[in-house]
Amino acid sequence: MEPYIIAGTEDTPAITLDSVNNIYSFSGRSLPEDVNTFYKPTMEWLAKFGENPKDMQMEIKLEYFNTASSKILLDILMLLDEVSSEKGVAIKIIWMYDSNDEDMLEAGEEFSELVSLPFESKSY
């Protein structure tokens, strides 16, 4: 499956979805006003991945995200949760947060309570 890789901008994250090299990550900022348009290719890639999935370790290392993005993040996590339980693959989330950013740590904890995927919080 073709990897989906985009560079980050001042208000959108860098995304790597690469099942060939097993690298899956979101990093930087997610502040777009129109989150649906921005995340459409991501959702499509993940839906396709879900048809023939493999074990995945997804790293989420966001500096900032807006509330609209939090809705999309939950959609992504729920999709992966479903793939994991239906297809029996191991999917784990690595939630990275700035050691000074308690709000980001708490945000990860909130997401982890909404899905059954294993979460590991790591500070940087």
Added chain:
Amino acid sequence: MSKSNLNFVKAIGTKMNEHKFLLTYKGDISQDIIKGILALTEKKLELDGTEISLKKKVFNIMVECLQNISHHGQAHENQSKYGLIMIGRDQNDFAIYSSNLITNESVNDIKNKIETVNHASKDELSEMYKEILLSNRLSEKGTAGLGLIDIAKKSGNKLDYHFESFNDNLSYFVLRTLVKPSN
């Protein structure tokens, strides 16, 4: 231009100093303007030597305030959608002020939302956030209905607000959010 005509510049500067405004903007709120204001916010907080946890809170609150104005702010007649945003600093405390026009029908709804978050504990805010995150779909505008809860969570203080009638259809909405060091 005569010297007296330029006095207002000094007067505005003095007022800004008195109130310790780090940043003020009034005018059209478009996507590009928002990006510009956020870049400026970040630079100003950085130059100001703001500690990272506070800087992140102020920045996040600015994002939600600006996107609230962009999504819900109303324009008066043919004028462009207007918004006012200011960051004030007093010692280590920050106050983020935002103001825009809203429809009169939405006054009660916004007021109720703010009163609800103001009466919620930190844990209750977190529960409300998760509940809405699970139940709400993104609106066509791309809004999640989480803005005020997120602002209250990041602030950790009661939100101050004020409504004032503008005309038969519109009202001014002013929101003040405080950010204080935790210790």
